[in-house]
Amino acid sequence: MSFLSLFPLNLVVFPHEDLNLHIFEPRYKELINECLENQTTFGIPTFVNNKLAGYGTEVHITQLSKRYGDGRMDIKTKGLRIFRITDFQNPVPDKLYAGGEVVFIENEDLNETINPILLSLVNRLYALLKIKVDYNRPEYQPFSYRIAHKIGLSVSEEYELLTVASEAQRQQVLVTHLKRILPIVSEVERAKELIAMNGHFKGFDALNF
Structure with missing residues (x-):
């Protein structure tokens, strides 16, 4: 198991997908600043039907496109691995944002064969x-x-x-x-x-x- 900082969203991110995000909430400004400083990844679990569903995708920041005077940011990210949350913490101790222990899911059939x-x-x-x-x-x-x-x-x-x-x-x-x-x-x-x-x-x- 690994620990990931988590940024739940009402969307699904797939591996290798590019996703642009506008960061404005204090908890996520803290999360993204730490990821930029430490060059770490974070997770985007899907929030669907008014609940955290349990699966998500690890992403890494590929570019800080813009930083605003009030701390807001525009960032570019790319999806990496799919994970399943085994222990959710909201918030992480001494942090504003959520996090959790996750298990990464291995993908099968990685050959490019199209039905x-x-x-x-x-x-x-x-x-x-x-x-x-x-x-x-x-x-x-x-x-x-x-x-x-x-x-x-x-x-x-x-x-x-x-x-x-x-x-x-x-x-x-x-x-x-x-x-x-x-x-x-x-x-x-x-x-x-x-x-x-x-x-x-x-x-x-x-x-x-």
Whole structure:
């Protein structure tokens, strides 16, 4: 087990993900200043459904972008390892911020193999929405993590994905999600087209009775 200073947020950070943060609360100004001074990492556990769910991601600060006169900061961070909290302290003794003992979770299936069904469903979703999304990255990151924020998952669903250690299983979770939402998205897009046609001159095929 290891000890991490903790910065709970209502979001999910995945390994290798870049996250920009604006630091303004006194407890987190203290936490970030200590991380900068000691070159240490901190953890972002997910706060979901009004509770600390238990899993999170260790992050390190890659850049202090700006420090304001009142102590606020803009920082850039990157996700490292997933952890599970085994002992939560709020606050840490003699500190303003929370912390806890954590166990780091080893990821499996780290080879970059993309389920062709998943890729097809992702492309179908973007075609329906008529948008282009770049899910390629120059550095290694499992495909499930690259697209998790880009296919309409809720925070709760992203959190559940974070708790799955196998890349193959994570991709199957996303296949199930997309198969569920694609018919809904298709109907919504069809409804938008019908609404857009309202008031326009329409041509209909002749009907045989």
